[in-house]
Amino acid sequence: MKAIRALLAASLTTLGLSMAAAPVTAAQAPIHFADLNWESGSLITEVLRFIVEKGYDLPTDTLPGTTITLETALAKNDIQVIGEEWAGRSPVWVKAESEGKVVGLGDIVKGATEGWWVPEYVVKGDPAKGIAASAPELRSVTDLVRYKDVFKDPEAPGKGRFLNSPIGWTSEVVNKQKLKAYGLDESYVNFRSGSGAALDAEIASSIRRGKPILFYYWSPTPLMGRYKLIQLEEPPFDAEAWKTLTDADNPNPKPTRSLASKLSIGVSTPFQQQYPQIAQFFEKVDFPIEPLNQALAKMSEKHTPPREVAQAFLKEHPQVWKAWLTEHVAAKVEASLK
Numbered sequence: 001m002k003a004i005r006a007l008l009a010a011s012l013t014t015l016g017l018s019m020a021a022a023p024v025t026a027a028q029a030p031i032h033f034a035d036l037n038w039e040s041g042s043l044i045t046e047v048l049r050f051i052v053e054k055g056y057d058l059p060t061d062t063l064p065g066t067t068i069t070l071e072t073a074l075a076k077n078d079i080q081v082i083g084e085e086w087a088g089r090s091p092v093w094v095k096a097e098s099e100g101k102v103v104g105l106g107d108i109v110k111g112a113t114e115g116w117w118v119p120e121y122v123v124k125g126d127p128a129k130g131i132a133a134s135a136p137e138l139r140s141v142t143d144l145v146r147y148k149d150v151f152k153d154p155e156a157p158g159k160g161r162f163l164n165s166p167i168g169w170t171s172e173v174v175n176k177q178k179l180k181a182y183g184l185d186e187s188y189v190n191f192r193s194g195s196g197a198a199l200d201a202e203i204a205s206s207i208r209r210g211k212p213i214l215f216y217y218w219s220p221t222p223l224m225g226r227y228k229l230i231q232l233e234e235p236p237f238d239a240e241a242w243k244t245l246t247d248a249d250n251p252n253p254k255p256t257r258s259l260a261s262k263l264s265i266g267v268s269t270p271f272q273q274q275y276p277q278i279a280q281f282f283e284k285v286d287f288p289i290e291p292l293n294q295a296l297a298k299m300s301e302k303h304t305p306p307r308e309v310a311q312a313f314l315k316e317h318p319q320v321w322k323a324w325l326t327e328h329v330a331a332k333v334e335a336s337l338k
Contacts, residue, residue, distance in 0.1 A: 031271070032079040034070040035062035037166075038196035039296050039306075040220045044108065044287065045083035046310035048265070051321065054336035055329040056278060066168025068092055075101040077268040084108070085266030088259055090170040091246055093266070103272055104264030105282040111289045112261040113231075114171065114218035116141060116162075116178075120228035122150070122212045131210045140233035141182045141255075144214070151214045153189040160188040163202060163215035167192050170246070175216050177245040177253035188214075200300070218261075220289050222297035234258075284324040291317055311337060 033049055036042050049060045063079050073079045075096035087104035096102040125133035135147045148160035165172040179185045193199040206213035207227050234257035241254035265282040272279045299309040315337050322330045
């Protein structure tokens, strides 16, 4: 009898351990998406979340953070999806990818770009609005030294102002290093806005008033289609120089234009292995840039929540997203939109 009791106790202990170690099911644990704080990132995230929820019957949520902290979380599988990943940009991503912890899926927006911009009237003027060209020979970043007074910083006499990305974005580090590499760090203030929305507001306010402004920006965005802008020329891309720009602690950054843009969906490797059908869907995602920019413009102008704009995009462009999905999944998504 003692032997039987001992065997029963051991079996129950083993069963208890097995139950404790059992994996959490998909129905219990939502797929964690990065809560991206720029317009295209937030819209793309909501499109993906809607399809995953309605087409694959899986719950999702979003977790906030800076680009760097979110990439770090992805490498640890604390989050599973970054809807708009500028793959290869940050050391955090590069390291995690080389270690097999994260994967960039697809090429989700063809024609994406980034760089330093000024309004067209700064170089060419705008006679219709009575604006004279304030920097008529401005072509490249090397010309900026002699035009610092055109872009003068109101809080730092004798210096120009460069409007950078918010702190925490990978591009903020790159742009700070570019100011050094181009010999502009002594003549320009590296001004960081508090958020993507604040960056947009500062640019839009200056353009409405016809004031000169020098800023970092990218596409896809509503801003690119709303105003006439000129991108400043930068040196040809150099891979070794690029490494010095992505390293915030490098004391001697080298000049180069940014790495050619490729927007992917960043996923953790465990997620890719657990949900191969969703990974296959992510590989096929392709947002045509014009409809995407139009949707972003509506979202920005009307202050519409990204989730609402995502559903409108899905309703208006079924030919786009149905190409990403199997017929069965597409039918479930379509039914949920009615």
